Amino acid sequence: MRTISPPVGLPTLTETDLVRQVAGILTEAIVGGRLGPGQKVAEAAVARELGISRAPVREAARLLESQGLLQASPRRGFFVRALSPEDVDELYDLRLCIERHAAVEAARRLTPESRAALRRQYESLAEAAFRDDPARVVEADYQFHRLICEIAGNRRTLRLFDGLAAEMRVVIGLIGRLYDDPHEIARTHAPVLAAIEAGHPERIVAHVDHHVGVAWREVGRLVRALSPPGRAAEGHSAEVLVLASLSPSKR
Amino acid sequence: MRTISPPVGLPTLTETDLVRQVAGILTEAIVGGRLGPGQKVAEAAVARELGISRAPVREAARLLESQGLLQASPRRGFFVRALSPEDVDELYDLRLCIERHAAVEAARRLTPESRAALRRQYESLAEAAFRDDPARVVEADYQFHRLICEIAGNRRTLRLFDGLAAEMRVVIGLIGRLYDDPHEIARTHAPVLAAIEAGHPERIVAHVDHHVGVAWREVGRLVRALSPPGRAAEGHSAEVLVLASLSPSKR
């Protein structure tokens, strides 16, 4: 689970919270592709597999529902949210909207430290691309954009970004390697970094628009290609889910 | 409870869901000011008062936590989120960001029907302002902006807007009458409506910026004024909460 934005003044209490643990496990299973879109998430099965009762599972499912990862159907249970092409458009439309704003704001607030961090993140991305490591490219890509939101300094925007990213990862996890040419990522990220460092709002917006737009079209194309026959993952929930086990702290 | 986006093709099933009912009741109590910021929401007390068990209350509380209305403190319970001046800034920063975008998009997608609906909403607002009815002004104001997001056609943006609005209403409900001069609302809304109808992106952004900016400063000022001594509402949870009762359908 990503660093949950520390509420206000709470000491970021123990993570020995079954609900959050289960939410993390389910999230990981979903974005990792082990739970495919449309697949049912039976609370009893999850509880049995994790060796806990159904109550924490229910609450975790409710949490993930509010994040858009699961979809609740009353009296029928929870299902992994299946993303339609329209969903992808909505997701990217919203993401572009906030990321433009965040990038401009990040440039305004850029400090030597955050600037260095952003550069480091870019380097890490470029290296992953150079090594042709799709998984790490996706991760570094995500972290780069997340860092921009973080530097912008609006915790709500950051939380929103995390939520959008989680939803998208359902798709991305499915697709596996997102880009045919990993090097293209580095190429489209560089101008964004440069624009933020230069601090010209119009240029920032233009480059963010271009960069996110590329990803938008790419993902949209892939989802559209997968969408009609994508019902293959309607698997039954009877089978074992192979969830990650709970941390050994408790039980 | 807002119109839950009809999943895929489901017939918008029964709302006889205790969890959602409780969530609605608590939301109403919070935005209505009966539960003040920082006040504890003891699940046992709520369950007792509503005559149900704690399980649905817990899940509803988690739902509201994800919406930002409540704040969970492990092992200590749920508290009504108290908004600091920084929170207000974050909220409005994000709201401005998406509302700009939504207004431009709404203008692009404006149909005769949606245009008429927007005008109607504006009229309703102007009338409430003319009659000097603060409660209805706040409501009509909200509905006007919500309609813009709705016309923009991105369901996620709309949901986000609803979430932000709910958080803000915690403050607004406290403040009571938001504006000293209700007529000013009508004055600052008119150019927004006109700009959307005209369809000039730059003008739309400019007017939305101005209009939301006014509200931002206004709310910010009020919250800042209330913030230091605002701890008065630290009431105990032992007292009766006077929640709205459950619909008579069940139990």
Add this chain to the structure above:
DNA sequence: CAAGCTGAAAGTGTCGACAATCGACGCTTA
């Protein structure tokens, strides 16, 4: 008199159980 300690009370986290409901299978019937 203030500070720390101790105990009880209240409240949360989790569990197992039961009833209501949904979906599926098989049976009856035209």
Add this chain to the structure above:
DNA sequence: TAAGCGTCGATTGTCGACACTTTCAGCTTG
């Protein structure tokens, strides 16, 4: 043979209970 209906199993929605934690009032002590 196909459509309609009833029954059964599985799963959800909700409940009450128990253990542990936190809180707070009263007491002890420096």
